[in-house]
Amino acid sequence: MSLVELGRYDRNLANILVGRLESEGIPAIAFDQGASIADGSWLLIPVRVMIDEDDLDEARRIVGAA
Known part of the structure; x- marks a missing residue:
């Protein structure tokens, strides 16, 4: 397992994206x-x-779809 950066976002958007990814089964x-x-x-x-x-x-x- 190797962590990579998906992107850089403001704090609120970053937390929204983490939740969205996790809801799709992708740990973030x-x-x-x-x-x-x-x-x-x-x-x-x-x-x-x-x-x-x-x-x-x-x-x-x-x-990209969000």
């Missing part, structure tokens, strides 16, 4: 969202959505 995690809150710059620091490399093509399809 949002990295860096705690850092952006701690700095007080949550609108400026993008949150990375990370998934397993094997799920990348399917995740891109799901995100």
Whole structure:
């Protein structure tokens, strides 16, 4: 298992995408969202959505259709 970055999004969208991917059976995690809150710059620091490399093509399809 190797994590890869699906994309960088604002904090709210990143969490929505994580939920959407997980509802389709693709485990996902949002990295860096705690850092952006701690700095007080949550609108400026993008949150990375990370998934397993094997799920990348399917995740891109799901995100593209959303």
